[in-house]
Amino acid sequence: MDLDQARTALARASRVAVLTGAGVSAESGIPTFRDAQTGHWARLRPEDLASPAAYARDPEMVWEWYAGRYRDVLAAQPNQAHLLLAQLERRKGAGFFLATQNVDGLHERAGSGQQGGQLAELHGNLSRGRDEVTGQVWPLPRPDELRLPPQSPAGNRMRPDIVWFGEFLPPAALSAAEQAFAQADMALVIGTSSAVYPAAGLALLTLENGGVVAEINPEITDLSRLAHFSLREKAGQGLAALLGTPGPIC
Known part of the structure; x- marks a missing residue:
């Protein structure tokens, strides 16, 4: 054809x-998923940040990485x-x-x-978080208003609404x-x-x-x-x- x-x-x-x-x-x-590993994050593999095990180990670090990606995509x-x-x-x-x-x-x-x-x-979508208790999905605040880790309107911690390894x-x-x-x-x-x-x-x-x-x-x-x-x-x-x-x- x-x-x-x-x-x-x-x-x-x-x-x-x-x-x-x-x-x-x-x-x-x-950048592609793996190309996003620059600067401070270059020492880590994507698997070290985008997995349930990584989140359970250090949710603040995982959220810090995703918050940076979220900020970048909103600027694009x-x-x-x-x-x-x-x-x-x-x-x-x-x-x-x-x-x-x-x-x-x-x-x-x-x-x-x-x-x-x-x-x-x-x-999934970088602009959303998922309530860890209810499973409900909520839009994240703008990057300058985002506090990590974010909480849902129900007061529960949210994880990124992303499919992980x-x-x-x-x-x-x-x-x-x-x-x-x-x-x-x-x-x-x-x-x-x-x-x-x-x-x-x-x-x-x-x-x-x-x-x-x-x-x-x-x-x-x-x-x-x-x-x-x-x-x-x-x-x-x-x-x-x-x-x-x-x-x-x-």
Whole structure:
């Protein structure tokens, strides 16, 4: 399948499912999970900070790391890829589903999940905390008002609303994503290595059910040999080419 054929397939698809990874947010200046290990944190592995065991051992240290990441993502802005996906959702309406492995909230800030389609954050969101007693999720205060570790309105300590090593993805979000990809006429996989399961298996559901799979990634991934169309571009440039959108989206 060439670019023109992929464009035609996307235009004709009534049900489109999208999976995004760190490559989408990289163009907003947000480092990947492992690249966030800089400065003071370079001495630690992500596994030393993003796990239930690490949190039980030193919740203040874990929160300090997440508070810094939270501050960084609030300072970032949605880029062309985020905006183009929100635009695609407006076109497809209820037939559009976006699952993201990113925790920065930039898809929502760009308008995804608000144009008739659905947005599922598979790995959580840096801007939220989860009550350790009730399990309820609450938005965090602005960084300059955040006191660590934060408390919920019920007065209980909150943990970051992030999926850590050794934890399962949120069942409702994963189930919705699996259904959407299984039913999709076309799936787009953008800016992810397609190596981390179960998210990496979503596009396989589309293939198994006769749908078209297109990939956008500067590097060859585990999905590349299986996809009908694979574009070696960064997320924003690749989406602009696939959607036939000239110039930057502002």
